[in-house]
Amino acid sequence: MTVPRSTLRLQFHRGFTFDDAARRVEYFAALGISHLYASPVTTAEPGSQHGYDTVDYTQVSAECGGEAGLQRLVEKLRAHGMGLIVDIVPNHMGVGGSSNAWWLDILEWGRHSPYARHFDVDWHSPDPALRGKVLLPTLGAQYGDELAAGRIALRFAADSGRFLIGYGPHVFPVCPVDYPAILQSADRADLSALAARFQGLTTQPADQPRAAEARDALREFVAREGESALEFVLETYAPEDPVTRDRLHRLLEKQHFRLAWWRTASDEVNWRRFFDISTLAAVRVERPEVFEAVHALIFRLYRDGLVDGLRIDHIDGLAEPREYTQRLRQRLTELRETTPYVVVEKILGRGEALRDDWPVDGTTGYDFMNDVGALLHDPAGAEPLARTWSELTGRSPRFADEALDARRKILAENLTAELDRAARALHRIARDSLTTRDFTYPTLRRVLTELVVHFPVYRMYPQSAVRSAADNVYFDVALAGARATLPRSDHAALERVNAWLGGSAEEPPPARTGAPAGAGSSGATGAAQAQPQGPNAGPPSHVNSARRNAQALFSQLSAPLAAKAIEDTACYRYGRLLSRNEVGADPGEFALSVEQFHAGNQERAQRFPHALLATATHDHKRGEDVRARLAVLSEIADEWSATLRAWSTLNAPQRRALDGTPVNSVSQDKSDAWAPGPAAEAMLYQTLVGCWPPQLRPDDDAGVKELAERVAQWQLKALREAKLHTSWLAPDEAYEAGCREFLFDILAPQRRDGFLKELAAFVERIGRAGALNSLQQTVLRLTSPGIPDLYQGTELWDFSLVDPDNRRPVDFAQREAWLAPTQTPPSEFLADWRDGRVKLAMIQRVLALRTHLPELLSQGAYLPLAVRGKHAASVIAFARRHGNAWAVVVASRLAARLLGVDEASGDAAAPGTQADLPLVDPARWEDTAVEMPADLSARALFDWLSPAAPKVDDGLLYLRDALTVMPVAVLVEDGVPRS
Known part of the structure; x- marks a missing residue:
């Protein structure tokens, strides 16, 4: 195995291509980098700035330079003795545009598409309107309104010979089974002859080649006669007239997709997404044929020596991470004699260990980033900063409270469909046994809700449908939380769900509730007599399969719930000290002792000596030097608390009412009845202190304005992610405008002798300590056990904020x-x-x-x-x-x-x-x-x-x-x- 000495992460897109990187290889080599570490190189949605929305696993991104450009980059690297590690995305694909051929094929052919099992679609939805269909939550308003407004229309693609449903830039293929009716609507002999070619088609795979031949004939006809030959056909489905609009609606109802308002996704989506993003569809990489298709290009690049190692994105989204990593290692080893270098993106909770049975070299470094970040903080600052935060905002001083509230909110509003799907899997298991068939769906859904909201880490990893001791450490925490919050009448169901989710290979005995036979929710106790008994009487194979499915769905619910609730909600609500609100960190854990840091390094040296060590990533919420400077506030907690209060008073005249209008004065109570509100204002001051450039002067109007624009971009995202006054689902534009105006007012040139002067002076005072923290953090990353990873541009001070700020062009x-x-x-x-x-x-x-x-x-x-x-x-x-x-x-x-x-x-x-x-x-x-x-x-x-x-x-x-x-x-x- 070629183990990197050091890596440098580059974000490739059409604005920074493989050739752009090749021109900098001499610099990277002189810096001391042994391997470049590339964002995904497969073809993504057009214009993608990150590459995680793959639409074609088989082709190197043409926007980034194509395979020829990649080869030129690798040749330049090899000339300098360097290698290439690439990021791969096996969990999901981009489906938000019209470039994913696999996705479009299942929209066209439904369950009989050769790619129908590539995606994690529930073709047997309990909703009759979705059975055999894919929900497409694409519409900007309700379906009926968009249809009546003429924004949904039938189109014809002359290049492919396909009829399509068009909606803005989106296109959705019409099933060829419906082509005869479309073509015959014109009542023309030539079109009727073409319609005959499609007559008798079914969606069965055997008929699909004939459909392709018929489409070719249609394409040739249009090429010969001109697109005007189909104008009348399209007019018979025109959305402007009520009669033809009804015909269009009836055509839509026959398709293998259902167009819907984007707001329906959280409640009704019947396919697994990446988190709650409805433009990213999960891929069933656990299936052997899908595994091979997803990795075909990467395997070839690795075999041919262009790639030296892999970074696996979002390993916790996969159904079976252990089996996946084992299969991946085996395939790579077969392709080349050397052992491949493989790291996984994995968020580890405190005390949670990366599994030994995953044949990987470690994580991508969030665990180290958390350790070294916590080391910078003075534990003495934890209590006074939490007290100040609570007094100023009226919110809880404990992050755990915010996290629990956020988990419930995300589960109820963003991941409802995913919760329902997992609950249905448990309900099917319950119905399969006489002893549990009376556990109702609502009961099991309540139980499942409490388990996932109390689950303390991303997920569990059962083997053979049974949890390990390592899993039980965390599942027991969830069980205790669920028992404390569920009514006693649900405890029997909780114990059964515990068993089904890997607590035991056997059925537990029916719970004794003391109720008369038939009165308890667990059903008649006598039914247990009909079940196999004894120590070797495990569940039959179909039951084991059902349990594994339920366990996978539980894990594929708990992982996105943790990410969305903690990283993307609670971390934007809780502001004791924002330097601890980072991906992979627990803001409730304020500081780490030297002894604890040493212990983490020793464990890493023993178990995963080649893991990456990161302090900045493409996903970080604040640049490494922002966090290092903010950590200084933990050492001067009382002074910072006084400063917060003073600045809040100084800037009170700039506040806005919730509708965005100016207000002359606002009471200093704990009310949020003004923009930005006490919590958002306190976090804004921390952000300004953290990201103020070291050489920026308060009288540099252009520089301050540039900073304000960057902070405004962060502020909008922070407010919407917090989901308190506004959100991505329901933006309050007046409130957001008020927050933006507040920001620009306090940074306006007329404040250069007021707030701006005070802000710059405060940053100047703590700047040296912040820089010292940065140099400490840097030397620890470069010398601790593991492989130091450098994020693009962070060789100099990194005062960036969350993306897209941290993905700006690098000089x-x-x-x-x-x-x-x-x-x-x-x-x-x-x-x-x-x-x-x-x-x-x-x-x-x-x-x-x-x-x-x-x-x-x-x-x-x-x-x-x-x-x-x-x-x-x-x-x-x-x-x-x-x-x-x-x-x-x-x-x-x-x-x-x-x-x-x-x-x-x-x-x-x-x-x-x-x-x-x-x-x-x-x-x-x-x-x-x-x-x-x-x-x-x-x-x-x-x-x-x-x-x-x-x-x-x-x-x-x-x-x-x-x-x-x-x-x-x-x-x-x-x-x-x-x-």
Whole structure:
């Protein structure tokens, strides 16, 4: 296996193609990257900016440069000794446009399409209007209104010979079985002759080739006679006239799809989506033929040596992740002799381990991002910040409360159809047994609701329809929550559902309720006599299959529920400190101790030493340096609380009424009866503090306006994701406009001597501590066990917000121009830290060390080092050892007080002076020292990041010697080349 030394993630789209990346390969190589890590390269919806809406798994994206462009990129990489890892999306495809041939085919032929089983469609919907059909929640208004308005029409595609239903840019193919009636409506002999070619067709696969031949004849006819030959045909289905409109409606009713208002999706969609996105349809990759079709291109690219490894998107969406990864590893190994490098996108809860029976190299790094982010926070700030948040907003100080409310809301409003489908699977199991057939559908739905809203992680992974001990750790939490909230009359059903969802391979005995026979919800207890008994009497195979189906549906409900409720709802409602509201993190977990961070690194070193280590991704909600700066607020919680109140008072005149109109004054109570409201306003101030560029001045009107536009984009998304005053489903445009006007008012040029001045001054005060946090975070990512991953552009300061802000074009030319000779230590750039070049130099320098001593940081043992002295709590240190080679990593942390951030502010320090640097004055460390390994006591060490060569004194490395010119150090033995 070719294990990367380091990866760099690139987002490909038509604005940044394979050839654009190829032109930067020299820069990536000089930076020290061993593998590019590409967003999906398969064909996506036209204009896609991310590639996750694949419409053709078999072709490399032409917009990104096609296969020829990909080959040119790989050739350039190979010339520099580099490789390529690609992101693949086996869980879902884009179906929001008219480019997905598989999807269009099932709309045309229904259950008899060769692709009908490629998608997770429920062809046996309990709704008679949907049986054998696919719900298409595409319409902008109710079906009848759109039909009457003439926005739904019959069209003919001359290039393919197909009749289509058109709606705006969307087209939906009409089944050829209905072509005779369409063509005969014109009462013309030539068209009747063409209609005869379609007579007698059925949707059976055997008839589909004949339909294709008949369509060819129709296409040739139109090419010869002109499209006007079908004008009268189309007019007989024109939506403008009531008679022809009724004929169009009756034609629509015969199709294998049902056009519907987009709002019906949450309640009625009869196919599995990606989360609640109705333009992304889930794929049944667990089926062997679908697995092969989905991976055909990737397997060929891997076989031919263009691809060296894979990143698996949304592994938790798959029915059987374990079987999938095992099959994938086997197929890749068959194609090439080398073992493939494979990582999976997996959100892990605290204490949740990536499964050992998944043959992968680890995760994509959200777990590390969570660990290192929590490490930056002072636990002493948790309680006062939570109290301030609750007092200002009237909302709960506990994230768990917001999470539970959000789970219930998402389940009730966004994932109702998915909940119903899983509940029906349980109801079918119940009906299959005499002892449980009286468990009603509503009862089982209530039970299922409480289980999923209390489920603490993304999902479970049963084997042979039975949960493992690892699964039960989390399922038991859900069971306890469900028991506490369900009425006692539902507890018997809960125990049965527990068994069906993998709690036991056997049927549990019927619950004893004490009620007379026939009175309890569990049915007659005597019915149990008819069931097989004994320790070996497991359920029959069809029951086992039904359970596996129910378990898969439960998991494919709990995972999107967790994502939508936590990441996309609660994280936008809870604002104790936004630096902890990140993908893969639990905002309820405020801080992580040094010991806990070490424990996580040690476990990673033992179990998944080649997992990716990320601090920024294409999905992050705030850039890594935004989070690092906001973490400083945990160290000055009381001051920040006072600042929040002061700014709220200062900006009160700029607030708007809920309808967006100006108000002169608003009471300072906990009411949300103004825009943006106390919670949204408090989170806005955090966002401005976090993303304010280090070199932006309050009198730079153009720069402030540019920032305001970026923040406004974030604000709109944040407000809609919170789903309190407005949402994507029901936007309140007046409220949103009021929020935007508030933002632009408080950042207006006339505030340059008021709020803008205060904001800039506050950012300046905490900026050094934020930069120190950033450098700490960066060095830990580069030296911890695992493979450091760099997100495009984050070599310099990353003050981006949630997408699309974090996917803006990257100025690689500037970064390339700023690369220093490898022998130049990063400390040379600390004086000008605001431009971010010190971060770039540090990344380049440590990656050079990984190249020079590859085994040391990729395979070396991880040894936590103890710290003693007055400021031991403000240091983290560890050693990496491989054979006789050592590296010692030392970093400042929680250093705001040592930097003097908490001291009374005066005039700003002169740039480049000690007081202006993100560096603790060496004398302030006093007796603080790292206890060094005995093997290093007699060895000379030098800092890979600065000219420092600190000495070990009686087994101690004093911080006043180790961190003289940089806030972090990577110490290696003297004599190691620097270039």
